[in-house]
Amino acid sequence: MSNSGSTEIDAIPRPKTTRAEGVRQRLADEIAEGLLAPGMAIDETEVALRFGVSRTPVREAIRDLAAMGLVLTRPHRSALVTRPSPEHLRDMFEVMAELESSCAAHAAKRMTPSERNDLVSVHEDMASIVQDNDTQRYRAVNEQFHGAIYLGSHNEYLVELTLATRKRLSPFRRAQFQSTGRLARSYAEHDAILTAILRGEADAAVAAMRNHILVVENTYDRLVESRHDQPK
Amino acid sequence: MSNSGSTEIDAIPRPKTTRAEGVRQRLADEIAEGLLAPGMAIDETEVALRFGVSRTPVREAIRDLAAMGLVLTRPHRSALVTRPSPEHLRDMFEVMAELESSCAAHAAKRMTPSERNDLVSVHEDMASIVQDNDTQRYRAVNEQFHGAIYLGSHNEYLVELTLATRKRLSPFRRAQFQSTGRLARSYAEHDAILTAILRGEADAAVAAMRNHILVVENTYDRLVESRHDQPK
DNA sequence: GATGATTTGTACGTATGTATA
């Protein structure tokens, strides 16, 4: 417990003390939910008026978002919501697959019995949700399932990178469960991951997770292709 | 025709350096070089005076550093140069090994002939530097060697994460080449990595790179232990 | 291509919260 007050374990809600933090949260949400779509310019003054604060906290929030990769800033130009090229998006999914696989591998070796039980519970909860075809709830519990595996890796920094990448990809995974039958298949893939982790088989966990993530990418690709991309 | 007046070929559009950016660079350097040591508080006013700017760009720079993980900020408290716990440092090295290994694996499969030649050149340059035992130059060319492998992965996002992690660890790798004979051993390890990449053997490249990075961590550990850590 | 309008970048003053006597 020698926590000499340096590295924090707070990936969990903080008291929204400062305005800049509040603005950052709201803007991040708007980006993740697609309200602020990729390519859009963010006007500092407009946001400041909209949120009832001055430009100062808005500027600080935008700077944070830029560091997270959610927006792109260039000197004296408005920040733009990041719109990765198809190649960059492919790169990000490739890395996401490796990060999540790494989490799964470590989890297979390091998860405590209690953590394993929790993971099983979450997975079992998903069964009925799949039956009901409740996309909303599935999305939420899916986050829990993956999050439990992240934590099971027992590597804080790996969790940090994985969550950051997940957030950055969120605008491009939003539609993933729209595909018919995707819920059931996702659940089956989770089952394979869970089994490998419970057996402590790191290699199998890696293979199952990699497959799971890359399927998500393919699902996204198909959705995008069917959309007749809007011009830049 | 009219190429904006300049006869120069526009290599890289030099981003007009804003003050906040300049301050960020300087502070990041001071942290990487240990001038601002882990645990130290950063006083906005002091930095502003020292760099001859107002507090505004300093605040923005500090916020960037916080997002990079180089400093820790809490509302209404001074930013502190990050001092990771030993566990967190271990986590970061573990992830660093995986990121660099991943770069090496992809590089083994994807590097172009020209990129392979460049990597060989860099490696050959290092030979004489090892002979001279020139730690300073070795450090610089070592960066080039690793950087060439990052780029060889042909995955921009992976490069981004790897560089970010490298920067974050830099305060804790500064002393790595102080250990006697470390240069020669580092060079030998590079040789194993290079051979694997040139042969296109991804698995061997992973193994060689992982070993190389974890050796760096161990070297650091020994140095720290021998230092009778100074109090907080 | 020049000029005015708009938006970002910086300085500085004040408010607010934290630490300390």
Add this chain to the structure above:
DNA sequence: ATATACATACGTACAAATCAT
């Protein structure tokens, strides 16, 4: 415990750069 000192958070004014006409 209250008050005081001090550093950060925020708002506002102005300068500088970009863009639009």
